[in-house]
Amino acid sequence: MYVLHIILTQIQHLCYAGDGHDMVNEFRMVDLLLEKKVPTVYKILHDTSIQSSFYCAWWLCCMFCNIDLPIETLLRIWYKFIIKLLTIRDVILHEGTKVCYRVSLALFMVNEEHFVATTMEQVLTEIRYMPRRCVDPNELLSRAFNISNFSKKMISKLRQSLN
Numbered sequence: 001m002y003v004l005h006i007i008l009t010q011i012q013h014l015c016y017a018g019d020g021h022d023m024v025n026e027f028r029m030v031d032l033l034l035e036k037k038v039p040t041v042y043k044i045l046h047d048t049s050i051q052s053s054f055y056c057a058w059w060l061c062c063m064f065c066n067i068d069l070p071i072e073t074l075l076r077i078w079y080k081f082i083i084k085l086l087t088i089r090d091v092i093l094h095e096g097t098k099v100c101y102r103v104s105l106a107l108f109m110v111n112e113e114h115f116v117a118t119t120m121e122q123v124l125t126e127i128r129y130m131p132r133r134c135v136d137p138n139e140l141l142s143r144a145f146n147i148s149n150f151s152k153k154m155i156s157k158l159r160q161s162l163n
Helices: 002-011 021-037 039-047 053-061 071-087 089-110 120-129 137-145 152-162
Strands: none
Touching: 021 039, 021 053, 021 089, 021 152, 053 089, 053 120, 071 089, 071 137, 089 137, 089 152
């Protein structure tokens, strides 16, 4: 019960608090991270005018629950949230969103070869079907937690650049 309370009060407030400015910054963070870590996909998204708000709202606000991920993969992602929440209680918010960023980037990395579409409709269709292709939780989480140069310091610098 404690973990659910922490998730709802410490992480989910980004999606539902105030005027939505925090959530917009989360979307912008995903854009910046994609540009740095998965530039080929970022370029396709940028060239087709697809903003991260088109897909990130579903991913971040519901913590990946409603995007057709296989249940085993979803449970492994949530396990990572819970471990971070229980082991690093003082930085719950930072670590929680960092897990979200990692999983978001990994979804694109695992599906990178499918991003050859050129129209907005084709790219949005690819984004919609990405989670269904992530049947191996080990591959997705391995990609997510092996992203190089993904430190708290780097995340903090990117956050500062948004303000």
